[in-house]
Amino acid sequence: MSSSVLYDLPGPRGRRRNLIIGVLASLAIVGLIAWVIYRFNATGQFEQRRWVQFEYQAVQTELLNGLLATLKAAGIATVLALLFGAVFAAGRLSDHRILRVPSSAVVELFRAIPLLILIFFGYYVPLQYGWSISNLWALVVGLTLYNGSVLAEIFRAGVNAVPRGQTEAAYAIGLRKGQVLRMILLPQAIRSMLPAIVSQLVVLLKDTALGFIITYPELLTVGKTIGGRLAFGFPYVPAYLVVAAMYIGICGLLSACAWWLQRRLTRVRTTAAKPIPLNDVGRQV
């Protein structure tokens, strides 16, 4: 970190000062961890009866089914959101106003409405009209509309990131509009936005946890069921820790994958487009 903009390499006094602060900070962190462990112990969270459930196949199957339900919702929503995003990005990039304006409106609208409200649209409205829709699809509808709109923006940015000269050169050698898009822009754009897409999928995967509000049996719902067993002293703490570890494991892998793609992209330049920044955190909240 010597390249940080904020400070030079410390001199002898600075090093001593940093060492003292470092030791104090380490002590504070250790203290924090110790306090957490103390609280766990004082409230009996390490008791065997609160953890015993996880040793049993039936409970492991429950967790696995929850995980599969989460992945299923995320998988379907990913495919649909990619389609939705592609369609509306194409609309926004169109030369025709009549396509551009409504596409922009749709994308901006769904980005401004909270995901939960979109999921409620998928859940309550069919109930109101007596249509039978499973809560899986209610969840998928919400995830698709929201993440599809965000992906549309990523796609648009990706295509725009290909330098103008590429398009101009392609037209100059006589390619038609469709050919320019298909042969010149898309192959380069996809490479430049792949990491950003993967990192959006982490967001989508995390958001499936909202499914619990409409009682879709995803991983978090399973965690609530396991934690809600009175017979085991309401082991909410262990249950949520296990579920959190599973989410962090999967999302962490996906995030790492996004970073790897990004680094590879900057190392192996197979596209003239600049990579879409991964750390556009506003998108990932």
Add this chain to the structure above:
Amino acid sequence: MTEFLNVLTDHWSLFGQGFGNTVKLFLIAGVGCLVLGVLLGAFRVSPIPALRWFGATYVNIVRNTPLTLVFAFLVFAAPKLDVNFDYFTAAAVALTVYTAAFICEVVRSGVNTVAPGQAEAARALGLSFGQVLLEVVLPQALRAMVPPLMSVMIAMLKNTTVAAGFSVVEAGAIPAYMAEFGEPQFYVLLWIAIGFLVLITPLVLLQRVLERKLAVAR
């Protein structure tokens, strides 16, 4: 059309209470996550390895955890550890803890956008650390930070709806109440969507203006 309008006028107080709490939650958590986020961001760019490690670990854990799980932990698991909040406070804390991780990243990448040469030049001129920070680095870093900070805040405003699942009567909880009154949900949800558009549009416009104004020519 009258039916559509009646949904709002008949339940004016519920909509008022719901959106009132949404705004309150947004403001409280907004201040909270800025404070915590900037602190964590400072950790991440500090010369102390222990602090950098703490900041990075925090961000990597929280960013890969669903917000809903953070809520659930604070409402159902924290009391088991004798850590007690009322439901509104729990919601504010959950939003703070979660959003701070993203603020931290904004701060870190904002500081990193400033070219090291800038500070080196400033130091070569004999400016002190405080002067380097206040007069050279921060003015440039802040320009890079403001637009993404706004995005994070807008996302947080939308995220307040998650509190609906945890016994806080904010905008996201309105549909559940309306279901009990038997009101047509489609209209109810349209009104809530309109409410969020009203809250978010000025923020988005402000963000675009700032983005244009603060763009650093490089």
Add this chain to the structure above:
Amino acid sequence: MGMKRAAVFATAAAFAFTLTACGKEGTPTASGDSNASGAAVSDTCKPSGATFTADSAAAVAGSTTFDKIKSANKVVVGVKFDQPNLGYKDTSGKRCGFDIEIAQYVASKLGIDPAKIEYKEIPSANRETAIKGGEVDYYVGTYSITDKRKADIAFAGPYFVAGQDLLVRKDESAITGKDTLKGKKVCSATGSTPIQRVKDEKLTEPENIVEFKTYSECVSQLLDKKVDAVTTDDAILKGYAAQNSTDLKVVGKPFSTEKYGIGLPHDDKALRDYVNTQLEAAFKDGTWQKIYDGTLGRSGSPATAPAVERY
């Protein structure tokens, strides 16, 4: 980066381990280390001891549902899974409780071996849709008979009469009935009839009403002193009180009447009449009593069979 990658790898490995870890068969039992927040009780399902043998000669003339069941040689029953002693699935996946055994009894009378029942967990809000859409053949799970629901589906029964009551901490002395709830935090399931009654009758202030998705969450909050009472049908509450009698008690002053029926497809009158006849038989020959005593009756409160209401 190295650190980070190591961390990612470690979580991935831990995760893979949890997935592949060999699990023990059977049901975990909470061993004797009980403390203040819970008595040591097993989660294992104990059937009441009533036996149900499939009546292979069963026939219901003119019932499309029965024909469907007969030709598939299995029955799909909608149930609850998180209500101890009523509709419960234990950690080994076994189901038990009063509602479950009523469902098994009905299945046996339709000529289906109770072991061949396919259970479907349907949340309260989706019950009518599930029955109307043919997702389940019938539904047994604290399903109150109301005129509004009768417009969409049909009810056999009632097979049990419950009433809204209050679950409080054992040391609670201030809450003795529905009129002592003012200023107390009251919890129930989102959108449920009981919480609607609390609101309609203004039993407590709106800001003291707490709603969660499940009753378990309410009971957990009750033990954590975040709420002061949980309200719903006494049958459900007694199930929890029986699981932790050291910390919980039911007030015992019901203030409503909920008639639990078996949800059936709206137009299948033949099946409804048949199920009613079979329920009456169970009331008379002691089967009902045996089921009750072995499930809900464990909470200590007696009950007698209701009268079937045909329509």
